[in-house]
Amino acid sequence: MDTTREAFADWLQKYGRAWEARDAKAAAELYAEDGTYQVTPFVEPMRGRVAILEYWTNVAQTEEDIHFEYEILAVTPEQGIARWWASFVRVPPGLQPSWMESSSSLSMAKESAHS
Template sequence: MGLPRGACSLRARLFRRHRKLAHPNALGVRGRARVHSGRNSTLLRLDGLGPEKKRAMTLETFRSWLEAYGRAWEARDSEAAASLYTDEATYQITPFLEPMRGRASLRDYWAHVAATEMQIQFEFEILAV
């Protein structure tokens, strides 16, 4: 059973391969991010930040989370990626599949993705506050 390939978003959408992430939240922080890899584009959704991120999202919190997320992608580090989410997090690659649930399943997914992705480059831009 192969795991689906994809990127990730924060109650938003991150399209892989030259597509963008828009993250609206209560504070109006919006941004976009790109993950460049050799795979086709896949829509992905997630729910649940790491324990220290339970407070309201600020511009700096959003920037810090995206930087850590990008480092995890580029380093292919499943532990670092999983640490960004809570144990209750859900991670949905496509609306056609059930979401993965919990940090352990996210870690397993990232370990698989890290072994299959090539030439990953992550970048982001905060669009508005």
């Protein structure tokens, strides 16, 4: 699928809603079965939807009162780039950080048809 600004914005909105709702399954379903997810540039990316689901299941247990926003910086037919930020309360209190800002690049793969 060619990435359009509308498709990328839709993906980011779904990502934000899943995070705010602490819905690990919805977050993981945004990725292809063989997709990757990298939390920071300093760790190896998670590979596959199962690993992404496990990560988001753990995250959902450590954050509440989550607010997510984004700004689309660029979109090409191959990818979208966005700056995003999120604030949340850590559970249990005292874990860091309670506010994050990052930029992300998303490659949108062609969806296969299933019958």
